[in-house]
Amino acid sequence: MPVVDLTSMNLPQQDRRSTINNTLELIRVAKVDLCFQCTKCTSGCEAMKLLELEPHKIVALAKAGYIDELMGNDVIWTCMVCFKCKERCPQKVSPVEVLFLIKNMNLVEGKEVPGEYSNWLQTIMGMGMIMSEQPALTKDGSTVERSDLGLPPAPAPEDMEKFMNVVMMAAMELMV
Amino acid sequence: MRKLALYPGCLLSTSQYGYEMSVRKLMPKFDIELVDVPGFSCCGGPVRHLSMNMTYYLAIRNLAIAKKEGLDILAPCNVCHLSLTEAKMKLFGSPDLLEKMKEKLMMEGLEWDGPVEVVHPLEIMHENLDVIKDNLVNPIGKKLACHYGCHILRYSDLERCDHTETPVKMEEILRAAGAESEPYPERINCCGGLYVANQRDSALTKAGQKVEAAQFRGYDGLVDTCPWGHRLMDGQQQECAQTIGEKLDLPVIYLTQVVGYAMGLDPKELGFDLNLSKPLFGGDESEEAADEKEEVAE
Structure with a gap:
C-alpha cells in the first residue's frame, strides 16, 4: 500500500517520478532511487547554511514520488547551483539536477516562476542575452558605453525570429 | 599563433567590460589571437532553472557557430565555460538527445559538425607560467x-x-x-x-x-x-x-x-x-x- 502525504492527502505521483528518472537516464545521471540518505549533499550545501535547503530531503521526496508537493514549494528555488552535492554524492545522484527538472516542470505547466527569471527568458528570446547592453560605471562616477572602451558590438543571433521560435520550443518541452 | 573564438556571454557583453578588455589585451601575450564571431547568444547557464532542454540547445548552438568558423572557444565566464562543456559532454553521451538537438539546429539553419574545445583563460595562463615569469x-x-x-x-x-x-x-x-x-x-x-x-x-x-x-x-x-x-x-x-x-x-x-x-x-x-x-x-x-x-x- 502506498504512503499517503498527510498534509496534502495526496498519493505519490508515479508517472511524474518516472518522468524524472527517465530524463535523468537520458542525460546520464543516476536515478533518484539510488540515494541512500547519507546526507553528504546537505552537509556541504551552500544554500543549507543560508536558506535551509536540504538536498537529501528533496531526493527522498522525489524517490517517494511526491513531485507535486515539491513543485509547489518555494524551497526548490533556493538552490544556488554550486554543484557540490552532485560532486560529492557517493551514489552519483545529482540533487541539483533533480531540482532543475522539478523547476522545469513548473515552467512547462505554466506555473509562476519567481524573481527575474521570466524577464531573463524574455530578454533571451528578444535579444539573445539575459539582459540588454548597459552603460558601466567608472571609479570617478562617470558612465561609459561599450563603444567608448574600444570594444566591438556585442554578438547577437543573426536571424532573431528563427532563434526565438526554436528557443521558445525548447523551453516549453520536457526532454522525455 | 593559436586562434580562438572569444565567447563573451551575457555579462561580459552587457556590463562586465573590464574583464573583456583585460582578456582581449592579455591573450595576445600568450600567442593567442581572439576572433569575434557574430551570432553567439546566451550559453543557457543562468536559465537551467527554467529549462535544461533550452540550456542544452543554447549551448549547442554556440558550439555549432564556432565550429562553422573552425574555431575552438575561449569562454572567460565560469558559468559559460561549464554550460558549453556540459552540453558537449552530455550530448556526446546521449545520442537520442543529440538527434533532437540536431533537428532544432536545422530549424535555425545551423549544423552539428562535432564538438569544439572550450578553454578558460585560467588554463591558458597556467600553461604559460614561464611566459609570465619571463615577461x-x-x-x-x-x-x-x-x-x-x-x-x-x-x-x-x-x-x-x-x-x-x-x-x-x-x-x-x-x-x-x-x-x-x-x-x-x-x-x-x-x-x-x-x-x-x-x-x-x-x-x-x-x-x-x-x-x-x-x-x-x-x-x-x-x-x-x-x-x-x-x-x-x-x-x-x-x-x-x-x-x-x-x-x-x-x-x-x-x-x-x-x-x-x-x-x-x-x-x-x-x-x-x-x-x-x-x-x-x-x-x-x-x-x-x-x-x-x-x-x-x-
Whole structure:
C-alpha cells in the first residue's frame, strides 16, 4: 500500500517520478532511487547554511514520488547551483539536477516562476542575452558605453525570429 | 599563433567590460589571437532553472557557430565555460538527445559538425607560467586571496579547469606574477552569484561573507575569474557590507587584470577604472596625496 502525504492527502505521483528518472537516464545521471540518505549533499550545501535547503530531503521526496508537493514549494528555488552535492554524492545522484527538472516542470505547466527569471527568458528570446547592453560605471562616477572602451558590438543571433521560435520550443518541452 | 573564438556571454557583453578588455589585451601575450564571431547568444547557464532542454540547445548552438568558423572557444565566464562543456559532454553521451538537438539546429539553419574545445583563460595562463615569469615588468608584491568560482571546479565528471576540492592553478599563476598567495579555508565557497535572479539579499550575503573572509585573514586583495562573483564582490561591495553588517573595504580584481598589470600592460586598457572596489595598486598613495592636497588647501 502506498504512503499517503498527510498534509496534502495526496498519493505519490508515479508517472511524474518516472518522468524524472527517465530524463535523468537520458542525460546520464543516476536515478533518484539510488540515494541512500547519507546526507553528504546537505552537509556541504551552500544554500543549507543560508536558506535551509536540504538536498537529501528533496531526493527522498522525489524517490517517494511526491513531485507535486515539491513543485509547489518555494524551497526548490533556493538552490544556488554550486554543484557540490552532485560532486560529492557517493551514489552519483545529482540533487541539483533533480531540482532543475522539478523547476522545469513548473515552467512547462505554466506555473509562476519567481524573481527575474521570466524577464531573463524574455530578454533571451528578444535579444539573445539575459539582459540588454548597459552603460558601466567608472571609479570617478562617470558612465561609459561599450563603444567608448574600444570594444566591438556585442554578438547577437543573426536571424532573431528563427532563434526565438526554436528557443521558445525548447523551453516549453520536457526532454522525455 | 593559436586562434580562438572569444565567447563573451551575457555579462561580459552587457556590463562586465573590464574583464573583456583585460582578456582581449592579455591573450595576445600568450600567442593567442581572439576572433569575434557574430551570432553567439546566451550559453543557457543562468536559465537551467527554467529549462535544461533550452540550456542544452543554447549551448549547442554556440558550439555549432564556432565550429562553422573552425574555431575552438575561449569562454572567460565560469558559468559559460561549464554550460558549453556540459552540453558537449552530455550530448556526446546521449545520442537520442543529440538527434533532437540536431533537428532544432536545422530549424535555425545551423549544423552539428562535432564538438569544439572550450578553454578558460585560467588554463591558458597556467600553461604559460614561464611566459609570465619571463615577461614580468611589475612584480605584484601583495598578498592575494583566490576566488575560483564554482563552475570551473565542478563537477568533475566533465573536464574541469582544476581539481575540484584542492585547486592550485590560480595560486601558481599569482606566484609567477610576483604575488604571495596561499590557500585559505573559504576559497572554494560559493559567491552566490546565480542567486541574483530571485534571492538578491542572499546573494549579497554570500558575496559579503566571501569578501569578509579574505579581509579577516589579512589579504591585500581578492582575485577572481568569474563575472558573476565579481559584479557582487566588486561592483556591489558596499551593499554586501550593509547586508552582512560588517565594514568591507577590500580590492577585488580579475585574475587577467592582475597578470596583465604584472606583464606591463596599461592599467587603463585592462579596465582598472571599471573596478568599483578599493584599488589594489596605488590606492594608498593617492589617498595620501589627497590628504596632502587637503592640508595644503587648508
